[in-house]
Amino acid sequence: MTGVPLFARGLSVGHGGASLFPSFDLAFHSGELVCLLGRNGAGKTTLLKTLAGLMPPLRGSVFFGENPISDLSGRERAQRAALSLADPGLPPYLLGRELVGLGRTPHAPWFASARETDDAVASRILKELECEHLADRPLGRMSDGERQRLGLARALAQDAPILLLDEPLSHLDPPAKAKMLGFLRDWARSVSGRVVVAAVHEVDLALCFADRCLLLSSGASPFFGTPEEAALGPLRTAFPGWPEYWDALGVRKGRIRVEGSGTVDAAGG
Amino acid sequence: MTKNPLLFPLLLLAVVSAFFLDVAFGSVSLGAREVWQGLFGGGDPTALSNVILREFRLPRAVAALVAGAGLGVAGFLLQTQFRSPLAGPAELGVSSGAGLGVAALLLAEPLLPPALLDALGPWPLAAASALGAGAAMLLVLAIAARVWDSASLLLAGLMIASACGAAIGLMQYFTDAARLKVYSLWGFGGLGGVTWPQNAVMAACVGVGLVAALALSRPLYATLLGDSAAAALGVRVRAFRVTVLLIASLLAGAITAFCGPIAFVGLAVPHLARALVRRSDPRVLQPACMLVGAALLLLCDAISHAPGPGGEGGALPLNAITSLFGAPAVLYFLLRRSGRSS
Numbered sequence: 192m193t194g195v196p197l198f199a200r201g202l203s204v205g206h207g208g209a210s211l212f213p214s215f216d217l218a219f220h221s222g223e224l225v226c227l228l229g230r231n232g233a234g235k236t237t238l239l240k241t242l243a244g245l246m247p248p249l250r251g252s253v254f255f256g257e258n259p260i261s262d263l264s265g266r267e268r269a270q271r272a273a274l275s276l277a278d279p280g281l282p283p284y285l286l287g288r289e290l291v292g293l294g295r296t297p298h299a300p301w302f303a304s305a306r307e308t309d310d311a312v313a314s315r316i317l318k319e320l321e322c323e324h325l326a327d328r329p330l331g332r333m334s335d336g337e338r339q340r341l342g343l344a345r346a347l348a349q350d351a352p353i354l355l356l357d358e359p360l361s362h363l364d365p366p367a368k369a370k371m372l373g374f375l376r377d378w379a380r381s382v383s384g385r386v387v388v389a390a391v392h393e394v395d396l397a398l399c400f401a402d403r404c405l406l407l408s409s410g411a412s413p414f415f416g417t418p419e420e421a422a423l424g425p426l427r428t429a430f431p432g433w434p435e436y437w438d439a440l441g442v443r444k445g446r447i448r449v450e451g452s453g454t455v456d457a458a459g460g
Numbered sequence: 461m462t463k464n465p466l467l468f469p470l471l472l473l474a475v476v477s478a479f480f481l482d483v484a485f486g487s488v489s490l491g492a493r494e495v496w497q498g499l500f501g502g503g504d505p506t507a508l509s510n511v512i513l514r515e516f517r518l519p520r521a522v523a524a525l526v527a528g529a530g531l532g533v534a535g536f537l538l539q540t541q542f543r544s545p546l547a548g549p550a551e552l553g554v555s556s557g558a559g560l561g562v563a564a565l566l567l568a569e570p571l572l573p574p575a576l577l578d579a580l581g582p583w584p585l586a587a588a589s590a591l592g593a594g595a596a597m598l599l600v601l602a603i604a605a606r607v608w609d610s611a612s613l614l615l616a617g618l619m620i621a622s623a624c625g626a627a628i629g630l631m632q633y634f635t636d637a638a639r640l641k642v643y644s645l646w647g648f649g650g651l652g653g654v655t656w657p658q659n660a661v662m663a664a665c666v667g668v669g670l671v672a673a674l675a676l677s678r679p680l681y682a683t684l685l686g687d688s689a690a691a692a693l694g695v696r697v698r699a700f701r702v703t704v705l706l707i708a709s710l711l712a713g714a715i716t717a718f719c720g721p722i723a724f725v726g727l728a729v730p731h732l733a734r735a736l737v738r739r740s741d742p743r744v745l746q747p748a749c750m751l752v753g754a755a756l757l758l759l760c761d762a763i764s765h766a767p768g769p770g771g772e773g774g775a776l777p778l779n780a781i782t783s784l785f786g787a788p789a790v791l792y793f794l795l796r797r798s799g800r801s802s
Contacts, residue, residue: 245691269694276692282543282684285740296682296693349693 196221196386197242197272197353201251204234204241210249211237213412217405219353219386224376226397227390228421229407229429235390236277238407239355242388243274255353269297273349275342277358283331287322288313290330290341294348316344320374335362343371352382356389360396368393372400394430398422467736471751475525478758482521485765487775488512516652523654523662524758527715528725530666532733532753533673533746534711535726537704540680540742542604545793546614548727549712552600553620554593558716560624561592562646566639567631582661582718590665590713596620597705649720649779651761658718665714670750672707677742680704684740722757723779724786729753731793760785 195218203214211234219225227235240246242253244260252259255271263271273294281290292309294316299309317323322340330338339362346354354375360368372389379387379402388405391397397404398418406414406421406429414425427433483499484490490498490509498513531549538547538554549555565588569577577584603616632640645653654662673680679700682690687697712726733748734740764776 240688243692245688264694265691265696266694269692274689274692276688280686282740284734285684289740290685293682293685293693296678296695299678 528757557596589717
C-alpha cells in the first residue's frame with residue numbers, strides 16, 4: 192500500500208470492548224480532504240482518537256504509510272499525525288504563541304531549550320492563519336472561535352503529514368467555516384503525502400469542499416465515498432430525519448444541486 | 461523569552477540580598493562588616509561573630525535557600541499535574557505523609573541498632589519522610605483519578621492530613637517523652653535546627669529533584685494541554701505523571717524531613733513566579749519558581765529573626781510568617797478564580 196499515508200485494516204473501534212461498527216478497511220489517499228460526518232455520539236471522536244493512536248483499536252490495525260502504529264513510539268506517532276481535539280480545557284493563562292509553539296513538542300529534544308525555534312514556527316503559522324494578533328493574548332481572553340483557530344494552528348505547528356481534526360469549524364462564523372475548509376483542502380494538496388481528516392457537522396460545506404466523505408452511523412458499516420455518492424442515499428441513512436431537515440430549510444428537489452462528476456438531485460426523489 | 465531581560469538578574473539579586481539579611485538577623489545582630497568577613501574570610505576566625513555565622517546563621521540560611529527553591533518547584537509540579545491552582549505540598553496532605561514517615565522512624569528508632577543509625581547519619585530521616593510523602597502523593601493521585609474538580613481534591617488532601625495526624629497521635633501514645641518532644645519541635649517547622657550534615661543530605665536530594673524537574677520541562681509543558689492533547693503530542697501521560705509526582709515527593713519529603721512542614725510556600729510561589737514571568741513555559745517558569753521560592757523563604761526566615769523594638773532579635777515561628785503571606789495570597793487566588801467563572 193505504498194503512497195497511502197493513512198490506512199486501517201479490519202478496524203473495529205469502541206470503548207470497553209463494545210464495537211461501534213462492524214469492522215472495516217479504510218484507505219486515505221495522498222492529498223485528500225476527508226470530512227467525517229455522523230450524528231452526535233456516532234463515534235467520530237472515537238475513530239479519530241483510534242486513528243491517532245490515542246486509543247487502541249478493539250481489532251485490526253492502523254498504518255501510517257507502511258508502519259503499523261503499534262510499532263511506533265508516542266513521539267514517532269506525533270511526528271506523523273497531529274490530532275486536534277474539540278474541547279481540551281486549556282489553561283486560561285497560556286498565551287496564543289505558547290499554545291502554538293507546543294505543537295513543536297514531538298520535534299524538540301526533551302532536554303533542549305529551543306524556545307526561539309518554537310516562537311519562530313508559532314509566528315509563521317499564526318501569520319498563515321491570519322491570527323498574529325492573538326500571539327501574546329492569554330487563551331482566557333479569547334473567543335471560542337479564536338481559541339479554535341489556535342487549536343488548528345497548534346496542530347499545524349506539529350508539522351505532521353496526517354492532520355486529524357475534531358470539529359475544527361464549530362465556533363467559526365459561516366464565511367470563516369468555508370474559508371477554513373478551503374484552507375485545509377489546499378493544505379492537503381500542496382505537499383504530496385498529506386491527508387486531512389476533519390470531523391464536522393457542517394454537512395453542506397462538507398459536500399462542497401471534501402474530496403471524500405466518511406459517514407458514520409452506529410451499528411452500520413461506515414460509508415466512504417465521494418460527496419455525490421454520499422448525498423444520493425447514505426447521508427439519509429446516517430442522519431434519520433435528514434429529508435425533514437432539508438424540507439424545513441425549504442430545500443426541494445432540483446433547487447439545490449450537488450455539482451460533481453455528474454449532477455445529482457440532492458433532495459432525492 | 462520573558463518580556464523583561466532584567467527579571468532573572470533582579471531575582472538573583474533579591475535572593476542574594478535576602479540571604480545577607482537572613483544571615484545578619486538573629487538573637488545577636490551582626491553588622492555588614494562582620495557578615496562579610498564571616499562569609500568571605502578575613503577577621504579573626506575564632507571571634508564570636510564568626511562562630512555564630514558558621515555554626516548557626518549559615519546553616520539556617522543555606523537551608524532556607526535550598527528548601528525555598530525546592531518547595532517552589534514542588535508546588536509548581538503539583539499544580540500542573542493535578543491541574544489545580546490551589547495544590548501545594550501542605551494542601552494535598554503530602555507534608556502530613558512526610559510527618560507520618562518521620563513519626564514512624566522516631567517510633568522505630570529504639571528497635572534499630574544504634575551503630576547503624578549513627579553510620580547512616582541524616583539519610584534515614586530523609587528516606588522515611590520522602591517515602592511518607594510519596595505514599596500520600598500516590599493516594600492523592602488515586603483519588604484524583606476519580607474526582608476531577610480541585611475543591612474535592614483539596615478536601616481529599618485535608619482528609620489524608622487528618623488521617624495522618626490521627627496515626628501520628630496514636631504513635632505518640634507509645635513513644636517516650638524525649639522522642640515526643642523531638643517530634644513536637646519538628647512539627648512546628650523551622651530552619652534553626654538544620655545542621656550542616658542534614659543540609660548536605662537535603663541539598664543532595666533537592667538538587668537531584670530540581671535537575672530532574674528541569675530536564676522534564678518539555679513534556680511538563682505539554683501536559684498543560686490536558687491528558688489527551690499531551691498524549692497526541694507523544695507524551696506517555698500516565699508514566700510521566702507518576703514520575704513527576706515522585707520527583708515532587710522527593711523534593712517535599714527531603715525538605716520536610718529536616719525543616720518540618722512549611723506552610724504556603726509551595727502553594728504561593730508558582731503564582732508569584734507566573735505573575736512575574738508572564739509565561740507558562742516550565743523552561744522559564746521553573747527557574748523563576750526556584751529563585752522566588754528561595755528569596756521568599758529567606759525573607760520569611762529573616763523576618764522571623766528580625767530585631768524587635770528593643771534591638772533584640774526575635775524568634776517568631778517561621779510558619780506564622782509564611783502563613784501571614786500565604787493565607788491572603790490563597791484567598792486572593794480563590795476570589796479571583798470565582799470572579800472569573802461567574
